[in-house]
Amino acid sequence: MSLTSAAVPLAVLGAGLGAMFAIGVLLVLRGLPLTSHVDLQQRIAPYLDRQAGGLRGRAGGQGAAEPWRLGNFLQPPARRLASLLDQTLGGADSVRRRLSQAGLAPDLEGFRVQQVLWGIGAAVLTGGLGSLFWWARGSSPTALLVVTACSALGGVMLRDQLLSRAATRRQQRILAEFPAVAELLALSVTAGEGTAQALDRVARSAGGELSTELETCLAQARTGASLPQALQGLSDRTASPPITRFVDGLVVAIQRGTPLGEVLRAQAQDARVAARQALVEEGGRREILMMVPVVFLVLPVTVLFAVYPGLSLLRISV
Incomplete structure (x- = not known):
């Protein structure tokens, strides 16, 4: 067994141990008083009238702590990244309009958070697969970083394109x-x-x-x-x-x-x-698209079958 093949299981084991350690650190940090976040509804719930049961129910009762979720820990940095992404890309009015056209709530911040999560997911997936190739074949780390960054950008743009497609289909x-x-x-x-x-x-x-x-x-x-x-x-x-x-x-x-x-x-x-009229226009566009395989696939083969025998005879006569 070569050193490269033996290093792959050790690398996978190390990655798993590192992930477990990171999850443990997150759980410990979540339990600290400095990181525990009390919602505004939970603060004002004891001072409200009992008839306002809906708000108190959502607040979790008197002093009842909300169950911990990983999304609660990741939400503040995701919102900051979403704000930075919105300042970089712009187009807030266009995003709100497409959200309304797609039948969604015009929540710009929520959509930017989704874009950030899509970018992070694409980067993690690409980075994981690229790391396996790097450990197995020894590829360039610089190329891996470039591909990971491009995949993160692609994830952000893919979410935007899916929103545009959803708005178009709903229209x-x-x-x-x-x-x-x-x-x-x-x-x-x-x-x-x-x-x-x-x-x-x-x-x-x-x-x-x-x-x-x-x-x-x-x-x-x-x-x-x-x-x-x-x-x-x-x-x-x-x-x-x-x-x-x-x-x-x-x-x-x-x-x-x-x-x-x-x-x-x-x-x-x-x-x-x-x-x-829209059906007629769509039929015209589809007719043009149907001509593409005829012109670029069938016609060259037909010309080749027609010309090749003559070229063969000329080559034989010469």
Whole structure:
């Protein structure tokens, strides 16, 4: 057995012992009074009225300590790294908009923490695999550090790309549901229901992302906001041109008192036309993509089969 192969089990054993020692140090530090963190809810819970049971329940009762979790220890440094990442990358408004489009809470700090965790996870995974290759084959430590740093950056960017993809897919689902929802709303209004009642009926009867947005809109209208303001919030969250035109027409019809049935039917027809046009455009793009293997794979082989016999005859004649 060579020295390199014998060193690999020892290295793995050393890594395991080091990880166990680090976990023990974290547990000891967590138990110290200087590192124990008391939440604000736990501080004010004994002075609250007994009727405020929800807050006291979440605070864990009178002086009840919250069970320790590793995430509680890692949360402060992760938040600091998230703040540094936000200052470096910027684009806070874009992230909040995409979070709203994806149907998530517009929590910028939480998303930055997720990016930091994704970067750390990618760096740890790449560093672990690279360390095994380094111990087994003796690769360059500098190259390992560069690859680990690039993988951390790739993990951060991958989380951002996944958010953009989730927002795009949700917008596509909303646009696919929009014509049917607009027609149902037009039928409800034509049948004599009010705008809020028609929106409530459509939100309860139809399922999907747009129905969820309508329920959110109605909840805002019931908690103090006017219906036009709630509809404008729906337009801002979706950030889709057809939904924006639909909301603008609906708000103008509500404010001016024009018949909503005709407006909603026209909006539904426009949505059908827009969906048909989007399908035609998507078909054109797919047709171009289908030509790529024909041009770059089939056509060269065909030309080769056509030209090669002639070249062979010329070579024989020469």
